[in-house]
Amino acid sequence: MNKLTTFFVILFLFIGCSQKDESPVPSEILDLKLTELIAGDPAGEIINHLHQESVTKGDNYVGRYANDEYTATYYLSVYENEAEALSELQAMVASMEMGGHIFDHIRPITVNERAVWMALGMGQAHYFYAVENRLVWLAVDVPIAEDAIKSIL
Numbered sequence: 144m145n146k147l148t149t150f151f152v153i154l155f156l157f158i159g160c161s162q163k164d165e166s167p168v169p170s171e172i173l174d175l176k177l178t179e180l181i182a183g184d185p186a187g188e189i190i191n192h193l194h195q196e197s198v199t200k201g202d203n204y205v206g207r208y209a210n211d212e213y214t215a216t217y218y219l220s221v222y223e224n225e226a227e228a229l230s231e232l233q234a235m236v237a238s239m240e241m242g243g244h245i246f247d248h249i250r251p252i253t254v255n256e257r258a259v260w261m262a263l264g265m266g267q268a269h270y271f272y273a274v275e276n277r278l279v280w281l282a283v284d285v286p287i288a289e290d291a292i293k294s295i296l
């Protein structure tokens with residue numbers, strides 16, 4: 144190999160080793176392992192189905208987690224900007240506060256110095272919040288709920 148070829152081989156190896164393959168969802172939550180990651184249109188369809196209307200616009204992800212005892216689902220929608228994500232969060236909170244749905248005890252809380260909304264329903268605790276241009280919803284079994292939200296924030 145000549146020096147120029149060697150240089151490019153080393154450069155490509157360096158670039159390949161230095162880049163992280165970062166998933167938009169956590170690889171685990173506490174000791175719950177990511178068992179399924181759904182991305183793109185299929186994830187958007189799941190999120191829209193849960194809302195019984197079209198609420199997704201950008202990239203969407205659904206991560207399902209489990210261990211021998213507990214489960215969690217992490218929903219992520221990516222918006223154009225922070226203002227749009229926050230607006231969608233506020234609209235969701237306003238809709239939930241009106242009632243007529245499966246959630247109870249809807250309230251704002253602070254977790255690791257971050258403003259988060261919390262609700263109970265379907266045997267799980269639900270945490271939802273906006274961060275940068277993303278809207279996150281974590282549904283997690285109640286016994287581990289508080290530790291789970293702390294672990295991802």
